[in-house]
Amino acid sequence: MPRLVRLYIRQVAIGFGLSGVFVALLLGLDVAHLRSLMLSTEGGAIAAFLLFFFNGLVFAGVQFAMTIMRMAEPEDKGPRGGRRKPVATDTVVPVRVAARR
Numbered sequence: 001m002p003r004l005v006r007l008y009i010r011q012v013a014i015g016f017g018l019s020g021v022f023v024a025l026l027l028g029l030d031v032a033h034l035r036s037l038m039l040s041t042e043g044g045a046i047a048a049f050l051l052f053f054f055n056g057l058v059f060a061g062v063q064f065a066m067t068i069m070r071m072a073e074p075e076d077k078g079p080r081g082g083r084r085k086p087v088a089t090d091t092v093v094p095v096r097v098a099a100r101r
Contacts, residue, residue: 011067015060016052022059023052 027035027048038044 007067008064011064012060015058015063016056018059018063019052019056022055023048026051 025031027038030036038047041047
């Protein structure tokens with residue numbers, strides 16, 4: 001199996017694991033009365049599954065994107081940030097503007 005495919009599968013598994021933890025905390029702490037709402041309605045199990053599944057898709061995508069962005073090689077092309085030569089800003093330069101009548 002290619003290395004990138006293995007990386008993707010691993011990041012998807014981590015994303016869905018995080019989704020499981022997130023949904024468990026939401027339902028365990030009864031945030032916005034979600035647990036009581038899911039337990040009192042007929043389609044509560046489907047709602048819990050969909051909450052887990054769609055959060056898993058989002059978390060897996062973010063996890064994979066962060067991993068891919070961290071794989072970039074650092075750019076070492078000259079000075080950056082605070083190492084630039086300071087620009088003289090205290091020099092007065094006259095500016096001539098032609099006036100119209």
